[in-house]
Amino acid sequence: CGVFGVSGVADAANFVALGLHALQHRGQEAGGIVSHDATAGFNSARRMGYVRDNFTKASLMETLPGPLAIGHVRYSTTGAKGTTQLRDVQPFFGEFSMGGAAIAHNGNITNADALRRELIGAGSIFQSASDSECIIHLMARSLQRKVPDRMQDALRRVEGAFSIVAMTRTKLIGVRDPLGVRPLVLGRLDGCGWVLSSETCALDIIGAAFVREIEPGEMVVIENGEVASHRPFAPQKPRFCIFEHVYFSRPDSILGGRSVYETRRAIGVELAREAPVEADLVCPVPDSGTPAAIGYSQESGIPYAMGIIRNQYMGRTFIEPTEQIRNMGVRLKLNVNRALIRGKRVVLVDDSVVRGTTSIKIREMVLDAGAAEVHFRIASPPTAWPCFYGVDTPDRDKLLASSMSEEEMCAHLGVDSLRFISLNGLYRATGEAQGRNNASPQHCDACFSGDYPVIPSDRVAQGFCL
Ligand code: 5GP
Ligand code: SF4
Ligand code: MG
16 A cells, blocks of 8 residues: 655645655555644545546545645455445544644554454444554554554554554544554655655655655654654564565655666576576566566676567556456456567566466467577566555465465476576565575565564464465
8 A cells, every 4th residue: 555644734634645646656546635723623435546637637636725734545455355435445534632643654553453353342433444544543543642653552452463553633644564564754845844755756746845754663744834753662674565675565665765777677687697597578568577687688698679569558467356346457458569579588577476377468468479498587586475564465276376486487487498587586686685594584585485573373373374
């Protein structure tokens, strides 16, 4: 998901709509905005679909007045896929004794089932199927008076990944979990407004200056133009999601002081060193494989070419909810540039192999177009474990790499060769010259290593074996 908030400017909701539009890659199912105005109070609009199809209408935006607003774009990772209902769309809003608050959450709460059972047992009435709603109910039950204190109480009970943007009548609040699994940054607008955003690319769209990242385990409370920083949690060594660098974030964002584009290009360079091959063309599987393909071409000297063309009007394939739509999606979205491919030995660079369905479809299309050889180079290690921290990966048994070796996957995909970047190569590409520190890893990489930095207790209770 993507979260965004603005305070201290007239009609903050308009800025939030633009910010959410720049974060659309983080979630395309639905979006919502809550604003507050001294006379109109809290207002909220939640809609299915793209930001641009909803939050561009003057008639809707007029209902969201005020100098303070937050928003969310949704990508579902909990509950039944493709069955998002309006009631699951964030931000969530609650009324407390000291006034209302709204929250927008990116990440996934790994003890949400247990919390939900406990809260329902104690009388809470849940409105949605979302794990994030627990936070509002925990806040409601806190004995603290002020909303930020209630929120700290609530978040101390929550396990897993959370980057949160929240608001009261007067405050804009940003929090990151102690490991800082998901990103969150602070920006400044025209010297008067403050901005919180999942990624820096959404600061750019509204002309806000990047100030700094919210630190792992930090809570910032912005009121009357001042930013106060709090440390509600016991300090831990951060474990930022390495897959944000590979795939999830936009290449024009800066993560941990590093350009996402540059990291992806460096992954391609590492891949060309680790897994060279004789070939005529390096082609990305667009768009997610593009920077790594550029790096592979630069390092190998094999010409870069657009052998696969992407229809820009489709969303990200894997966000399509069901297996059937996902399968169709590949051809609706990607087409082979036949004239270029015919007779050529082609290196195809993609970001990841999950189920392998995309790769099989692409191999078929490229061979149909007359390619002489197809070599896959993948910008992440084999995805052998599910993510429980906010990226939608299927169950373990659907992950190709959970049951097959690299050779078996190569045979299954029917390509001439298949190579993945090593975990150390990936770490080097993110700027860790020494690679992964196995005693104390610098990132979360659980989907590749099975090393889960937070025990996914709900899943373990359901029988998931670590
Ligand atoms: P596959 O067809 O192997 O299941 O999906 C791989 C494609 O989905 C890749 O091209 C990649 O761009 C996209 N993808 C990236 N990350 C994920 C993820 O975490 N989960 C899923 N299901 N697909 C992803
Ligand atoms: Fe990121 Fe993978 Fe960790 Fe999930 S399991 S947070 S996708 S590195
Ligand atoms: Mg892709």
